[in-house]
Structure formats: structure tokens, C-alpha cells
Amino acid sequence: MNIDGKQTAAELRETLAISVAKLKEEKQIVPGLTVVLVGEDPASQVYVRNKVKQTREVGMISNEIRLPAQTTQAHLLEQLEQLNNDKNVHGILVQLPLPKHIDESTIIAAISPEKDVDGFHAMNSGRLLNGEDGALVPCTPQGCVILAKKHLGDDLSGKHAVIIGRSNIVGKPVALLLLQENCTVTIAHSRTKNLPEICQQADILVAAVGRPKFVKADWVKPGATVIDVGINRIEIDGKAKLVGDVDYDAVSKVCGAITPVPGGVGPMTIACLLKNTVEAANRLS
Numbered sequence: 001m002n003i004d005g006k007q008t009a010a011e012l013r014e015t016l017a018i019s020v021a022k023l024k025e026e027k028q029i030v031p032g033l034t035v036v037l038v039g040e041d042p043a044s045q046v047y048v049r050n051k052v053k054q055t056r057e058v059g060m061i062s063n064e065i066r067l068p069a070q071t072t073q074a075h076l077l078e079q080l081e082q083l084n085n086d087k088n089v090h091g092i093l094v095q096l097p098l099p100k101h102i103d104e105s106t107i108i109a110a111i112s113p114e115k116d117v118d119g120f121h122a123m124n125s126g127r128l129l130n131g132e133d134g135a136l137v138p139c140t141p142q143g144c145v146i147l148a149k150k151h152l153g154d155d156l157s158g159k160h161a162v163i164i165g166r167s168n169i170v171g172k173p174v175a176l177l178l179l180q181e182n183c184t185v186t187i188a189h190s191r192t193k194n195l196p197e198i199c200q201q202a203d204i205l206v207a208a209v210g211r212p213k214f215v216k217a218d219w220v221k222p223g224a225t226v227i228d229v230g231i232n233r234i235e236i237d238g239k240a241k242l243v244g245d246v247d248y249d250a251v252s253k254v255c256g257a258i259t260p261v262p263g264g265v266g267p268m269t270i271a272c273l274l275k276n277t278v279e280a281a282n283r284l285s
């Protein structure tokens with residue numbers, strides 16, 4: 001069976017719209033999200049357009065700062081300082097990747113941790129690592145856990161979760177979130193030996209590799225829950241197609257439930273970004 005990310009994201013946005021209305025009524029605050037886009041990367045432009053649209057749809061204020069590709073790091077840092085000090089801005093997101101002359105870690109470190117709705121600031125990753133309250137948690141990993149729970153229910157304790165991928169954006173934070181849910185967590189990566197055997201032990205298998213149709217059917221335990229984070233553009237019969245990191249056609253016959261690509265984890269990412277912005281606004285108010 002498919003776990004429907006589009007539907008789950010729509011439900012989350014409905015809940016957020018209610019929280020936004022409550023913030024307006026009770027505290028006269030309208031959560032504001034500012035997205036900073038440097039340069040002309042076409043994929044980033046589409047993504048930013050979707051963010052703006054969905055932010056407005058839940059009743060929040062959406063602002064966009066578009067800067068040319070040759071913007072200096074110093075200028076970007078000045079912009080961030082203004083946004084950090086702006087009371088109407090509750091969430092700041094700098095769209096990655098940045099042009100090569102700008103150091104991403106310097107930029108992420110300059111965003112106020114309380115407004116870091118991407119959850120990439122060291123303060124937020126540290127809070128997540130320590131299991132402290134108040135962490136703004138990266139959006140795609142949050143989406144993965146919500147979708148796993150959609151199928152398995154809220155109690156994931158004791159389940160063996162295998163995560164393929166150890167990036168700071170997806171693999172590591174998903175692992176920490178599933179650990180918080182009392183899963184037994186294995187993180188696999190490019191140097192892992194016997195990957196198929198390790199995956200076969202998974203009750204929850206999260207694929208965040210960036211390789212089209214990488215996970216095969218005989219790696220998956222019958223009945224397992226498979227969360228496919230991958231977004232890969234490939235060409236089939238001369239036509240561009242979006243596929244995940246899991247060989248969906250074969251794996252969906254073996255597993256208990258799977259997130260399709262597109263329509264699985266993807267839609268959850270923006271919905272969780274809005275969720276983080278509402279949380280940030282609540283805390284800052």
C-alpha cells in the first residue's frame with residue numbers, strides 16, 4: 001500500500017491554518033517566513049515558488065528576498081542580520097545550494113537559531129542530538145517520521161529502523177528522530193558492508209541515498225515500511241521522469257507500505273517548514 005504524502009501534507013496544512021488563526025486572534029501575531037534566494041538555480045526557483053504559495057495558503061506572511069548570483073557573502077550576512085532583528089519575521093530560510101564563493105556553514109551559523117526553520121544551525125542540531133525541547137528539526141526528516149507513523153501508528157518503539165544515508169540534511173536527523181521514538185537504529189552509508197543483509201532486518205527502511213531505484217525487492221523484509229526520500233530525475237524512453245531511491249515497482253510487491261515518488265516525502269517537506277515557522281512564531285511571541 002502507498003503512504004499518501006500529498007494527502008498527509010494537506011491535513012497538516014489544515015491543522016496549521018487553525019494554529020495560525022489562533023495566533024492571530026489571541027496574540028495578534030501573523031507568522032512570517034522569509035526565503036532568501038541567491039542566484040538563478042531553476043530547481044530552487046520552482047521550490048521557492050511552491051513555498052511562497054503554500055505559506056500564504058495557511059494564512060502566514062511570505063516574503064522573498066532574491067539576490068543576484070554575484071552577491072557577496074558580506075551583503076548576504078547583512079541581510080540576515082536585518083531579518084534576525086525584524087520582529088515580523090519568525091522564520092528565515094536561505095535556499096541551498098549557494099553560489100560557490102559563499103560559505104554555506106558561515107551563512108547557516110548567522111541565522112538566529114530561534115528563526116532557523118530549516119533546522120540546520122548547530123544549536124538546533126545540538127538540541128536534537130541531546131533530545132532537548134525547543135529544537136527546530138529539519139523538515140524532510142520530520143516528514144519521514146510523520147509518514148512512518150501514518151502507517152504504523154504513533155508507537156514505533158522497538159522497531160528496527162535502517163537508514164541508508166548519513167547526510168546532515170536527511171540521514172542523521174532521521175536517525176536521531178527515530179531514536180527518540182525508541183526505535184533500534186542502524187545508519188548505513190557508502191562504506192557499509194553487506195548492505196542488502198542489513199536492510200533485510202529493517203521494520204522501517206528509510207532510503208536517502210540519491211541513487212535511482214537503488215533499493216531492490218530482495219533487500220526488503222516482507223511487510224516492512226519503506227520511506228523513500230530520493231528525488232532523482234532520469235530519462236525513460238526519451239521522457240524525463242522522477243524516481244526515488246527505491247525500485248518502487250518491485251519493492252511495493254514485498255513491503256507492507258511505501259511512500260511513492262512523487263507524492264510521498266516530497267510534499268511533507270514544505271508542510272513541515274510551515275509547521276516549524278508556526279512553532280518559531282509561538283516561541284518568539
Ligand code: NAD
Pocket residue numbers: 140164165166167168169170171188189190191192195208209210211229230231232265266269
Ligand atoms: P547526500 O548526497 O548528501 O547523501 C547521500 C548519502 O547516501 C551519503 O550519506 C552516502 O553515504 C550514502 N550513499 C551513497 N552511495 C551509497 C551506497 N552505494 N550505499 C550506501 N549508501 C550510500 O544526499 P541527501 O541530501 O541526504 O539526499 C538524499 C536523497 O534525498 C537525494 O535523492 C535527494 O534529492 C533527496 N532529498 C529529498 C528531499 C525531499 O524533500 N523529499 C529533501 C532532501 C533530499
